[in-house]
Amino acid sequence: xxxxxxxxxxxxxxxxxxxxxxxxxxxxxxxxxxxxxxxxxxxxxxxxxxxxxxxxxxxxxxxxxxxxxxxxxxxxxxxxxxxxxxxxxxxxxxxxxxxxxxxxx
Numbered sequence: 001x002x003x004x005x006x007x008x009x010x011x012x013x014x015x016x017x018x019x020x021x022x023x024x025x026x027x028x029x030x031x032x033x034x035x036x037x038x039x040x041x042x043x044x045x046x047x048x049x050x051x052x053x054x055x056x057x058x059x060x061x062x063x064x065x066x067x068x069x070x071x072x073x074x075x076x077x078x079x080x081x082x083x084x085x086x087x088x089x090x091x092x093x094x095x096x097x098x099x100x101x102x103x104x105x
Contacts, residue, residue, distance in 0.1 A: 076082035
């Protein structure tokens, strides 16, 4: 099955962003971080690309909830010391609305 719309044009050439099904052998990543195929081809990743890959993996594995902050707020609510400045909150909301509206134009 082919999904339309996965083509990219680069300097007048069309590059298709979909895997091709062929009889080629699969590739593996070697100890140096380079992708090695059985045909002897190597694709090396830069150190910056490796760092980006590590950071993406760290973000995926981390929790979306900051437990320490949630616990601190829960205890402040429980003992009655939690306070929200309504003027500060309104100002932040308005700044967000204005920022988002610039992108909508």
